[in-house]
Amino acid sequence: MGAYGIVEDSHDQSVLDETVSFSKMALFGVLEEEGLRITGRNAVIRWLCGIGLFLTACASVESTPHAASAEASDVLVLTGRVIDGTGAEPIADGIVVVDGESVRCAGPRAACDVPRGARVIDVESGTILPGLIDLHAHVRPHYLSFFLAAGVTSVRDASNNFEMLEGMGRDGPGRARLFWSGPAIDGEGSVLGQTALRVRSADDGRAAVDSLVARGVDVIKLYQQISTEAFHAATRRAREHGLPVATDLGLQVGRGLTVSEVDALEAIEAGVTSIEHASGFALAFRRLGGDPARDPLDAALVDSLARALVAYDVVLVPTLGLTHSFASETPPSIEGVPLASETPPDMIEWWRTMHASLSREARVRAAADYRLAAALVRRVAELGGRIGAGTDTPAGPLVLPGGGLHRELELLVEAGLSPLQAIHAATGEAARTLGRPERGVIAAQKVADLLVVDGDPSVDIHATRRIRHVIKAGRVLSPDSLRAHARASTTAN
Numbered sequence: 074m075g076a077y078g079i080v081e082d083s084h085d086q087s088v089l090d091e092t093v094s095f096s097k098m099a100l101f102g103v104l105e106e107e108g109l110r111i112t113g114r115n116a117v118i119r120w121l122c123g124i125g126l127f128l129t130a131c132a133s134v135e136s137t138p139h140a141a142s143a144e145a146s147d148v149l150v151l152t153g154r155v156i157d158g159t160g161a162e163p164i165a166d167g168i169v170v171v172d173g174e175s176v177r178c179a180g181p182r183a184a185c186d187v188p189r190g191a192r193v194i195d196v197e198s199g200t201i202l203p204g205l206i207d208l209h210a211h212v213r214p215h216y217l218s219f220f221l222a223a224g225v226t227s228v229r230d231a232s233n234n235f236e237m238l239e240g241m242g243r244d245g246p247g248r249a250r251l252f253w254s255g256p257a258i259d260g261e262g263s264v265l266g267q268t269a270l271r272v273r274s275a276d277d278g279r280a281a282v283d284s285l286v287a288r289g290v291d292v293i294k295l296y297q298q299i300s301t302e303a304f305h306a307a308t309r310r311a312r313e314h315g316l317p318v319a320t321d322l323g324l325q326v327g328r329g330l331t332v333s334e335v336d337a338l339e340a341i342e343a344g345v346t347s348i349e350h351a352s353g354f355a356l357a358f359r360r361l362g363g364d365p366a367r368d369p370l371d372a373a374l375v376d377s378l379a380r381a382l383v384a385y386d387v388v389l390v391p392t393l394g395l396t397h398s399f400a401s402e403t404p405p406s407i408e409g410v411p412l413a414s415e416t417p418p419d420m421i422e423w424w425r426t427m428h429a430s431l432s433r434e435a436r437v438r439a440a441a442d443y444r445l446a447a448a449l450v451r452r453v454a455e456l457g458g459r460i461g462a463g464t465d466t467p468a469g470p471l472v473l474p475g476g477g478l479h480r481e482l483e484l485l486v487e488a489g490l491s492p493l494q495a496i497h498a499a500t501g502e503a504a505r506t507l508g509r510p511e512r513g514v515i516a517a518q519k520v521a522d523l524l525v526v527d528g529d530p531s532v533d534i535h536a537t538r539r540i541r542h543v544i545k546a547g548r549v550l551s552p553d554s555l556r557a558h559a560r561a562s563t564t565a566n
Contacts (some may be wrong), residue, residue, distance in 0.1 A: 074284045074360060078442040078447045086499075093328070094508070095195065096385070100562060104195050104255060108462040109422060119462070121195060124178070125224065127300075131491065133533055139165060140326075141253075142255050146178075146495075147172060147547070148170065148171065148172050148188045148190070148191040148192070149170075149191065149194070149521075149544075149547060150168065150169070150170050150171070150187050150188075150191045150192065150193045150194070151168070151171070151193075151194050151196060151201050151523070151525070152166075152167070152168050152169075152182060152193065152194070152195045152196065153166075153167065153170040153196035153197060153198075153199060153200070153201060153517060154166075154167060154197060154199070154200045154201065154529060155167030155168075155169060155179065155180075155198070155200070155201045155202075156200055156202040156493070156496060156515075156530065156531055156565040157179065157202075157203070157501075157514055157515040157516065158161070158202065158203040158204075158496070158500030158501040158504075158513050158514040158515060159217065159497065159501050159514050160494065160497040160501065160502075161493075161506065162493070163200070163529070163531050164181055164495075164529075166181060166182045166209075167179070167180065167181060167182060167201065168180065168181070168182045168184070168185045169185075169201055169515055169523065170185045170186075170187070170188070170191070171521040171523075171544070171547045172547075173521075173547055174520060174521055174547045175518055175519065175520060175521055175547070176515060176516060176517055176518065176519050176520075176521050177517060178517055179515045179516055179517060185389050187223075190215060194525070194542070194549075196525050196541070198527070198529075199525055199526055199527050199528065199532075199541055200525070200526050200528065200529055200530055200536065201515070201524075201525055202496060202500065202515070202523070202524050202525075202526070202530065202537075203500040203501070203502065203512075203513055203514055203515055203522060203523060203524065204224060204225070204226030204227065204498055204500075204512075204522030204523055204524050204543070204544070205223075205224050205225045205226065205227075205462075205478055205499045205503075205537075206225070206226070206228070206229070206500065206501050206503035206504060206507065206512070207220065207225050207227075207228045207229065207348070207462070207463055207464055207466070207475075207477075207478045207499070207503075208229045208231075208390050208461045208462060208463035208506055208507070209229060209231045209319075209349055209350075209390055209392055209463025209464060209465050210228050210230055210231065210463070210464055210466050210474070211230060211231065211233060211465070211466070211467065211468065212228060212230045212237075212241065212251060212474075213231065213237070214240065214241055214562075215563050216420075216467070216475075216559075216562070216563065217241055217248050217249070217251075217474075217564055218247055218248045218555070218558050218559045218562045219412050219415070219416075219473070219474040219475040219559045219562075220248065220249035220297040220474055220475040221247065221248050221249045221475070221543060221550070221555055222411070222415070222455060222475060222543070222552065222555035222556050222558070222559045223411035223412050223473075223475025223476045223478065223479065223480055223540070223544055224411065224475070224479075224526075224537070224540050224543055225249055225475045226249055226250065226512075226513060226522040226523040226524075226543075227249055227250045227251075227252065227503075227504075227507070227509075227544050228249045228250070228251055228252070229251075229252045229253070229254075229291070229353065229463070229507060230251055230252070230253040230254065230293065231253075231254055231257075231292075231294055231319060231349065231463075231465075232254055232255075232256065232257040232265065232268050232269075232294050232296070233253060233254075233255065233256070233268055233382045233433075234255075234256060234268050235255055235256070235288060237254050238251070238255065238346050241343070247550075247555070247558050251509075252291040252292065252507055252509070253290060253291055253292075253562065254290055254291070254292045254293060254319065255285050255288055255290045256264075256268050256269050256270050256285070256292035257270070257294040257295065257296040257321070258267050258270050258272055258278065258282070258285075258293065258294065258295050258296065258299060258300055258302075258303075258307055259272070259295075259296035259297065259298050260272065260273070260296075260297075260298030260299045260300060260540040261273055261298075262298050262332070263296065263298055265296065269296060270284070270285070272299060272300075272303045272323060273300065273303065274300075274302060274303060274306075275302045275303055275305070275306035276306070276527070277303055278299070278302075278303035278304065278305075278306040278307035278310065279306050279307065279309075279310040280432065281307060282307050282310040282311050282314065282316075283314075285312065286314050290316070290510075291316070291317075291419070291507065292316060292317045292318070292319050292320075292346075292507075293308075293311040293316050293317070293318045293319070293553065294319045294320065294321070295307055295318060295319075295320040295321075295335075295340075295345070296320070296321055297321060297322055297323040297327075297328055297329070297332060297333045297352075298328075298332050298333065298334075299335065300334055301334050301339065304334075304335045304340070304343060305341075305507045307440075308340075308343045308344050308345060308538055309344070312344055316508075317346035317347065317506065317507075317508055318344070318345045318346050318347075318350055319345070319347045319348075319349055319390070320335075320341060320345050320347070320349065320352070320353070321348060321350055321352050322335055322336065322348070322352040322353025322356065323352050323353065323356070324350060324352055324396065324438075324439075324442045325355045325365060325366065325438040325439075325441050326396065326399055326435055326438040326439040326442055326443050327410065329352060329353065329355050329356055330356055330359065330365075331356060333353065333356055334357040335353065336353045336354075336357040336360060337352070337353035337354040337356070337357045337378065337381075338357045338360075338378070338381055339353075339399065339531070340356075341382060341385045341387050342381075342385070345387060345391070346383075346387065346388060346399070346506065347387065347388035347390050347461060347506055348382075348387060348388070348389055348390065349390045349392065349463065349465075350390070350391065350392045350395060350396070350442075350446070350465065351389060351391045351392075351442070351445060351446035351449050351450075352379055354445055354446075354449060355442065355445060356379060357378060357444070358370075358371075358374055358378070361374055361377070361439075362374075363407045365445055365526045366437075366438070368441075368444060370444060370445060370448055373526045375445075375448045375449060376452055376454055378449060379449055379452035379455075379456055379458065382449075382453055382456035382458050382459075383453060383456045383457065383459075386459065387459070388451060388459040388460070388461045388502070388506045389450065389453050389457060389458070389459065389460050389461070390460075390461040390462070390463045390506075391446040391447075391449065391450050391460070391485075391488075392446075392448070392464060392465045392469075392479045392481070393443065393446055393447065393481060393484035393485065393488060394465070394469055394472045394477055394480050394484055395464070395465045395468060395470075395472060395542050396439050396440075396443040396446060396466055396468040396469075397443050397484060398428070398470045398471060398472055399428075399431060399435065399436065399439035399442075399469060399470065400430070400436055400439040400440035400442075400443050401409055401436075401470075402436070404424070404425050404428045404429075404471055405470065405471045405472075405475060405480075407421075407471050407476070409535075409538055410473055410474045410476040410477070410479060410480055410538065411473075411475060411476040411479055411540060412473055412474070412475050412556065413473060413476060414447050415556050415560045415563075416473060417563045417564075418562075420474045420563075421470055421471070422465075424470045424471045425470070425471075427470050428470035428471070428566040440481045446488075447487075447489075448485075448487060450488040450489060450490065451488055451489035451490075454489055454490050454494060455489075459502055459505075459506075460485070460494070460498045460502065461499075461502050461503050462478060462481050462485065462495070462498040462499035462502075462503060463478075463481070464477040464478050464481050466478075476498060476538075479535075479537050479538050480546075481499075482495040482496065482498075482499060482534050482537060482565040483495075483534050483535065485498060486534045492530055492531050492532065492533070493536040495534055496530060496531070496534075496537070500514065501513045501514045507562055513551050520546060521544060521546060521547040522544065522546065523543075523544035524537075524540065524542070524543060524544070525540075525541045525542035525544070526538075526539050526540055526541060527539035527541055540552050543555060
């Protein structure tokens with residue numbers, strides 16, 4: 074057992090219950106960010122009660138566990154099927170040699186020597202793949218530990234206040250690494266509260282970027298109500314600083330056709346790195362003369378929008394689980410989703426109340442958003458473009474922290490990706506989108522963030538749910554211990 078409780082596989086586990094109180098900010102701003110409206114007095118009361126119940130269970134573990142130090146050697150050897158995260162076919166008889174926190178060698182079994190005294194794990198019928206990366210989440214302390222327990226080793230927080238982010242920190246034992254945007258840059262009418270920097274002019278946009286760079290952000294996020302002038306200026310300034318730019322331009326279910334000035338085509342031409350939620354495409358569709366709510370969609374317009382993404386090398390982060398969950402007539406099933414059984418009942422009830430409170434009109438608009446996003450995913454993949462995996466957890470009903478990324482991979486496959494393409498979206502492509510080439514793929518000198526699952530996810534994407542080992546920076550962590558830690562982190566003393 075390690076000194077902090079989370080242990081290597083096959084050992085007993087214990088988890089410390091030291092907790093600190095959860096910020097009252099909680100999820101209030103997350104729902105507002107999506108522009109949703111909860112209808113009816115009783116529905117509002119139920120929703121607020123859900124928040125109140127939820128807050129009673131919200132806490133973070135101040136002193137979190139990690140794996141024991143390697144006993145005989147710092148070298149770990151994994152053998153078996155390898156999916157390396159590049160999109161390439163699996164290596165049926167592969168090997169991964171981990172030395173300390175990095176991969177020393179990886180490839181076919183004959184390509185790497187096995188050092189004397191190394192710990193060897195033969196995964197047999199299982200599969201070795203990179204640790205997963207969620208490109209779009211809104212993280213809070215009480216569920217931070219859920220990500221790693223679900224095999225998600227890195228998370229990009231896409232709009233949050235610095236007090237929350239700096240309180241959690243970028244990394245630590247028993248949890249995923251965080252990369253963050255800090256507050257989004259938005260217009261003066263922003264609904265984001267303290268998670269937005271409000272700008273009006275080009276000078277404002279440049280100054281906002283400079284202020285975020287001074288705080289050490291990893292990405293700039295531009296939001297829905299920013300003016301065209303400020304949008305272009307902020308994008309250019311971010312590029313001057315060498316930072317990627319992610320943008321949420323609004324959806325039909327929110328404010329995407331009513332208050333947004335910049336559409337997806339304008340954002341692509343301005344030089345953004347990624348477009349989140351397939352946002353801004355409904356507005357572009359309409360401006361091109363199409364109807365984004367029509368079923369079926371105009372295939373020629375879908376093709377032209379997809380080609381623009383590919384031509385400018387822009388990443389589509391569709392967060393299909395978000396709009397799928399809003400469009401569903403019944404709450405999405407979480408049976409078998411990692412960490413579903415560890416998720417507090419009041420959190421589940423909060424999501425169910427959110428789902429029940431959506432109007433019929435909102436569901437129809439969300440369904441149109443989902444159709445458009447799925448159509449773009451399919452066409453971008455056919456054209457060889459870039460697709461990244463993100464969840465927007467916890468903004469969508471029952472889009473679980475950590476576990477929601479597994480459901481996102483399944484929806485990407487339903488939309489038309491192969492299982493390997495979906496895995497690439499949450500590994501190699503996700504790391505490239507982050508600007509972190511040392512992550513996301515299994516190769517020499519890369520960070521040894523790995524996942525071992527039962528079965529072959531290149532054939533059945535649902536196999537990613539069946540987690541056998543989680544390896545962070547070369548440490549083999551017990552899934553049972555990680556799940557216990559996740560449970561403990563949601564319960565105050």
